[in-house]
Amino acid sequence: MPKLVVLLGHPVRHSISPLFQQAAFDAVGLPYRYRARDVPPGRLPTELPRLRNGRYAGANVTIPYKEEAFGLVDAHSRNAEMTGAVNTIVVDGPLLVGHNTDVEGFRRAVEEVAGVSLAGRRAAIIGAGGAARAVCLALAQIGVQSVAVVNRTPERAARLADELQERIEPALHAVPLRDSVRLHSLLARCDVVVNCSPVGMAGHDGGALPIDPAFLDGVPLVVDIIANPVRTRLLEEAARRGARVLGGLPMLVLQGATSFRLWTGREAPLAVMKEAACRAMGVADWT
Numbered sequence: 001m002p003k004l005v006v007l008l009g010h011p012v013r014h015s016i017s018p019l020f021q022q023a024a025f026d027a028v029g030l031p032y033r034y035r036a037r038d039v040p041p042g043r044l045p046t047e048l049p050r051l052r053n054g055r056y057a058g059a060n061v062t063i064p065y066k067e068e069a070f071g072l073v074d075a076h077s078r079n080a081e082m083t084g085a086v087n088t089i090v091v092d093g094p095l096l097v098g099h100n101t102d103v104e105g106f107r108r109a110v111e112e113v114a115g116v117s118l119a120g121r122r123a124a125i126i127g128a129g130g131a132a133r134a135v136c137l138a139l140a141q142i143g144v145q146s147v148a149v150v151n152r153t154p155e156r157a158a159r160l161a162d163e164l165q166e167r168i169e170p171a172l173h174a175v176p177l178r179d180s181v182r183l184h185s186l187l188a189r190c191d192v193v194v195n196c197s198p199v200g201m202a203g204h205d206g207g208a209l210p211i212d213p214a215f216l217d218g219v220p221l222v223v224d225i226i227a228n229p230v231r232t233r234l235l236e237e238a239a240r241r242g243a244r245v246l247g248g249l250p251m252l253v254l255q256g257a258t259s260f261r262l263w264t265g266r267e268a269p270l271a272v273m274k275e276a277a278c279r280a281m282g283v284a285d286w287t
Helices: 018-029 046-050 066-071 077-085 101-114 130-140 155-166 180-187 235-239 249-262 269-283
Strands: 003-009 031-040 056-061 088-092 097-101 122-128 146-151 173-175 192-195 221-224 244-246
Touching: 003 018, 003 046, 018 031, 018 249, 018 269, 046 056, 046 066, 046 088, 046 097, 056 249, 066 130, 077 097, 077 101, 077 130, 088 249, 097 249, 101 130, 101 244, 101 249, 122 130, 130 146, 130 155, 146 155, 146 180, 155 173, 173 180, 221 235, 235 244, 249 269
Parallel strands: 003 031, 003 056, 122 146, 122 192, 146 173, 192 221, 221 244
Antiparallel strands: 056 088, 088 097
């Protein structure tokens, strides 16, 4: 009987993870089946125990459940422990082990795909959910000097900054999204701005912008971890203002390759995954 891997989130209908992960399993001849499952709010605590029935190799967890999943698994990898968020679950006998492969996916996307060194630089992230936690840790591993956490809910941004400051070295501070004067001044001094919110995602909000694009004037690098669409409106506006831009497709595929390795014990066929992801999005390359 094939092993199952499931993507848990809400919504998941626009995810291309099933396409490139299934292509990877098929390429190496593993009898695994990857499926997306939309989990309504409040249902994750009853959904995760299904992974213990002997049919599952693991799962991916996406918006909005990465932080909730952290508290529902039995054990954690170091990256999951550091971030307080889980995006990959490995079934290990009776145990559900939570990992955070977003950390490696983001770091590799910046260093290997964009070819950018952010060591010693100033960063700002928009959002304060599970993805933001992973990006903060990745930026710390890269060696940034400071990270500003920008969020529409100031209390959530402050909580993320306070929790992670105990575990990582870069200076973290919270900035309310509505404080436009302070935000504009802050971003003017940043070397990279990363959108970690779902604002701009296909099927989410009709291509809205997470911040006023005028605030991006002079920012050298703008990253949007949204993978669908490949080029969000935020990135289009940033590019128009002269910024170098990086979309979320490389991060999605690279974190997926790490998940593949954790589930199977084999190195992922990255070229196959990249080709399948690009084909799904109708683009020639993932940048």
